[in-house]
Amino acid sequence: MPLSPLRFRFLVISLLTVSFLGALDNTVVSTALATVAGDLGALEDMSWIIVGYTLASTVLLPVLGKLGDMIGPRAVFLGSLIVFIVSSVACGFAPSMGWLIAARVVQGMSSAGLQLMSQTIIAETTTPRQRPKYMAIIGAAFPIAILIGPVIGGLITDYWTWPWVFWVNAPVGIVAFILAVIAVPHLDGGGRSRFDLAGAATLTSGLVSLVLAVTWVVDRQQTVAATAAFAAAGVGLAAFVVIELRSASPIVPLRHLANRTIATGIVISAIIGIGLFSITAYLPTYFQMAYRTSATVSGLVPIATVFGMLVSNLVTGWLASRSGHYRVFPLAGTILGAAGLAVMAILPVGLPLWVPMVVMALVGLGTGAFMSLIVAVVQSAAPRSEIGAVTATVNLVRQVGATVATALIGGVIGFAVAAALPGGLDAATLTPAEVHGASEAIQAQVAELYRDVFAPIFFALAGTYLVGVVASLLLPPGRLSDDPDDIPSAAPPRHPARSMP
Incomplete structure (x- = not known):
């Protein structure tokens, strides 16, 4: 009713x-x-x-x-x-x-x-x-x-x-x-x-081990623990796949990966965690070091990124519901995200801060275009009895992708900066205030160093969005149904003259 x-x-x-x-x-x-x-x-x-x-x-x-x-x-x-x-x-x-x-x-x-x-x-x-x-x-x-x-x-x-x-x-x-x-x-x-207790146990142990491994891998004192955790994660996740393929009621329905809409939607969802969520935590440090801004000012770039994401998320959700078409949004969004991150990789340091703010806002606009929409699209292809499990899978790959990519990016930044810092600066105790108080020549060296370290990271993240472009092209075209028979359960009232509330 x-x-x-x-x-x-x-x-x-x-x-x-x-x-x-x-x-x-x-x-x-x-x-x-x-x-x-x-x-x-x-x-x-x-x-x-x-x-x-x-x-x-x-x-x-x-x-x-x-x-x-x-x-x-x-x-x-x-x-x-x-x-x-x-x-x-x-x-x-x-x-x-x-x-x-x-x-x-x-x-x-x-x-x-x-x-x-x-x-x-x-x-x-x-x-x-x-x-x-x-x-x-x-x-x-x-x-x-x-x-x-x-x-x-x-x-x-x-x-x-x-x-x-x-x-x-x-x-x-x-x-x-x-x-x-x-x-x-x-x-x-x-x-x-x-x-599915066996599936739940092996998946939980595998994911816990994986998250701990990527958390520890950036700490040289935890190398042995990280290696052991990676091994445990591999064993746990391999056992999980075997169990799920044999289970009559799997906790993660792997058979749905044969559905092209679900499979491509999961890949597109993972792009959000790997390609954007992973880098936002490091943007303030990048701008404090490469653009020599204060901590407060450096926060404007992630704010611009998130604001673009917010606006695009709401607009594309409304447009998709109004038209029923959905494929164009992840396709346009992943193209915009890839282009924006590629531009970030080639931007020279010393530009006015509004330039990278605009670029990252465009990345946010692109990401927001499919952030919530892709969940709705995947749900539309899932059986009514497994909507919760499929929705969980979409969210899971996004969060695990963000966690793993964040740890890897942090490790790359820490190693690369420590290896190339100018003499007299210690990577273990380096702060933006220390750099800003150094000579103009040292500041310029550190700025170029951070640009050189972050450029390949931005290019790599742009590459993940290109994977999203391919997945979006493979996403089956069509229109979202407005047939009451497709409602899994109760639904909001339908206005006589429109197909949406």
């Missing part, structure tokens, strides 16, 4: 609020990291506040996706929201770093459920043609969180105390929970079939 207009609006507001909470959590916390670590007296473990959260949210995606298909996305969504609120409160009361990291792991696990079930519920309550518009609205939570999260985190840390970075999730989460109880319809699962 169709949802009433009011109930569907409540549903979208609830899902957007919850998605925003999950996306905002990491960006807000990052600003308060140093304060939190100092108060708890464990500066050496500071990175695990982020790593634990990210690791848990990544490895739980396929498990929660399959669980949503079995028992229904509403139950997983509401359960994840309750756990997210409780773990947020626990984070704020943490008396030690161990407590905080453990609570962050639980928080990350629940965040995976919020992110994934929001997309699955949209898929279950809209037609394929309506889906891009609403998927874009939900997907807007991520770029908005990147834009305002650090500011909010800084204000909370400066004017309240760091526990409120976590506690602020509770009142907002409770409001979102009340809205969700009212608005999210009861969506039937596929039945309580046998859960």
